[in-house]
Amino acid sequence: MEEVFVEDGAREDDQLLPAFNDDHGGVIVELKEPMEPDNFHSRLKASLFQWKLQGKKGVWIKIPIGLANLVETAVKEGFGYHHAEPDYLMLVTWIPVIDSTIPANATHRVGIGAIIVNDKRELLVVQEKNGRLKGKGIWKIPTGVIDQGEDIFAGAIREVKEETGVDTEFVELLAFRQMHKVFFGKSELLFLCMLRPLSFEIQKQDLEIEAAQWMPLEEYAAQPFTQKHSLYKYINDLCVAKLEGSYTGFTPRPITSCFNDSISYLYVNKQDLTRRVLSPN
Amino acid sequence: MEEVFVEDGAREDDQLLPAFNDDHGGVIVELKEPMEPDNFHSRLKASLFQWKLQGKKGVWIKIPIGLANLVETAVKEGFGYHHAEPDYLMLVTWIPVIDSTIPANATHRVGIGAIIVNDKRELLVVQEKNGRLKGKGIWKIPTGVIDQGEDIFAGAIREVKEETGVDTEFVELLAFRQMHKVFFGKSELLFLCMLRPLSFEIQKQDLEIEAAQWMPLEEYAAQPFTQKHSLYKYINDLCVAKLEGSYTGFTPRPITSCFNDSISYLYVNKQDLTRRVLSPN
Structure with a gap:
């Protein structure tokens, strides 16, 4: 991910939030440093305007639990909750008017x-x-x-x-x-x-x-x-x-992804697949 | 779920939060009405003290997104995030000193x-x-x-x-x-x-x-x-x-729960199971 449009020269209250592009035409903001809700508000508004001009789609804001005082501000600017884990809350908003393709939360x-x-x-x-x-x-x-x-x-x-x-x-x-x-x-x-x-x-x-x-x-x-x-x-x-030996279920077989080196497991009826590969018909 | 210990006679700032018992020795608070963060804070503190005396374990607070101004207060009182959906955030804390059995979020x-x-x-x-x-x-x-x-x-x-x-x-x-x-x-x-x-x-x-x-x-x-x-x-x-007809996977079969009338599906190697039931050995 490449970092985009942090404008160091701007006035403090006009500064944009640091953001990264995601793979789907959107941006991700990961808040880390404490800031005043008012300061966050003005930076968020300026950033949203910028992203709109740039044709960005989904905007994600990850707020660690230590910065819970900033949640209300994001909600007031139209963000919804996406998911939460013990140490953070992820909010999201969708800029374009056309159908949102925000991915679902874990179900x-x-x-x-x-x-x-x-x-x-x-x-x-x-x-x-x-x-x-x-x-x-x-x-x-x-x-x-x-x-x-x-x-x-x-x-x-x-x-x-x-x-x-x-x-x-x-x-x-x-x-x-x-x-x-x-x-x-x-x-x-x-x-x-x-x-x-x-x-x-x-x-x-x-x-x-x-x-x-x-x-x-x-x-x-x-x-x-x-x-x-x-x-x-x-x-x-x-x-x-x-x-009784009359039932076959699924067995895990390791497979690699084409995108990285990680191993995951495919659960298949190994007996049927192996039989097929071994037999000539 | 039975509602517990709403004390109408108490002073406003000492009032307890309305809560329901869950099946696991804990309580669930579902906030619905807007309130001032200060009022929420005093009621939450009084309630937590009460629940501790009652030997409650997990305490859940569901905060709708419209009441995002109360999130910070709950976090300051020691609550962590459990999960979030577009319209609410669920927070949880564990009162006893012994191992927490808070169920995991969806994974x-x-x-x-x-x-x-x-x-x-x-x-x-x-x-x-x-x-x-x-x-x-x-x-x-x-x-x-x-x-x-x-x-x-x-x-x-x-x-x-x-x-x-x-x-x-x-x-x-x-x-x-x-x-x-x-x-x-x-x-x-x-x-x-x-x-x-x-x-x-x-x-x-x-x-x-x-x-x-x-x-x-x-x-x-x-x-x-x-x-x-x-x-x-x-x-x-x-x-x-x-x-080629040489592979058998899983087929869904409807099953009912003993706890309610809902139907769910068990995916099994139906062919193997059926063959076994039909054959005499």
Whole structure:
């Protein structure tokens, strides 16, 4: 990003805000130094006029939480909120009259449900201390939310270790559920992952977990709640199908981007793709 | 949610803020009426003291954008930003000394890539007006970001219609990619969906699409960019495998929640699950 039009010679109250061009015909202002709201106001107005003349589209202002006294000024100048993280608030406005192409905020959190069976056909299950199942005596697979920037398979392994103390390795992603209005109007993607246990001793985490155990799969399936709740029933069906070797899910394969050197993961039905490549037809 | 401890008899500056209990031992304040920052400050301080005595954990304050003048006060009292949407900012603080279980903000946006082949083995492809591939002459499958609350299969059908004018129906989800740091440090899940065309005439959208056409699959595969970029190569492999009938992805099946009547979708390898249920072993 190249920095544009900082005018050092201008009078202080006419100074423009330092801004960077983005890849989409807009500009980004990242406020860092404290300033008086009045000073910010005059600089913002002068800058907006300039950007309008230059045909800029989206204008982004990132305000760190330490400069919360400047938020009101930006809002009064027509900026809306775009998103916030613990340490900053991002505001945006769209200059042209034509359709805005401001990208959407993040819409989903990503959860994992871990299906782990030992060689006695016992499923690793927990009872939770909080949430809707609290105090109901229902045994469920360990679930959790993956961290910002965390890969699904890594998050599954981490959550199981944290909640139950059991070490695992990733086998396959068996299914996923998309559900809306799960928190603050946002959606959730819950990925059901089969993991292979590498250790068996349970050390439950006290903050969130009431109890944890290895439970015969038949017992899990026989819980009235499992019978009634279709996701729990599917978990049992998927588990049995996978143990019988009659089900194939998705496996992560590393892929590189053409734009940088970072590695991401494509989850595919590897068995079907490999079979195809190996067989001559 | 039950409303708690609004004390009408208290002096104005000692009044507590109206708050609702959440399901996790915390309280939620939704500001609606304008008030002076000083008045808000004294009420917030009195309320925080009360909540501390009551053993409350997380305290949430939702401030509509019209009351942006109150943001600074909440920050000065120790609140951090949690998330923001165009019309409000959510702040949160954690009262107890022990580990916070404040849920994470949304971390992912969800994109779709649409793989659509007609009966001449031609792939529906576009060139984009913006972004990194702008002006490079590269043909790619239509992609887009799904809307808040939109199902993946519905978003795929909508994006294809918007970008190319082609009507489609959902066939199967072939694979997905998880990629980090795609926008504002957030991650993206890109779902590759195979759709069946129901109409064939192309009417491209002008805002984002430079050109659109049905392109012989071999031509798509032969683009140097397809050869170089592993995701593009996978798209070709998946497409060919699917056309040959040698690949099975995931299909959405409706499931109901035990907590309410809403329907969500579980994406599974339906073929494998059905085969298992039908066969006696």
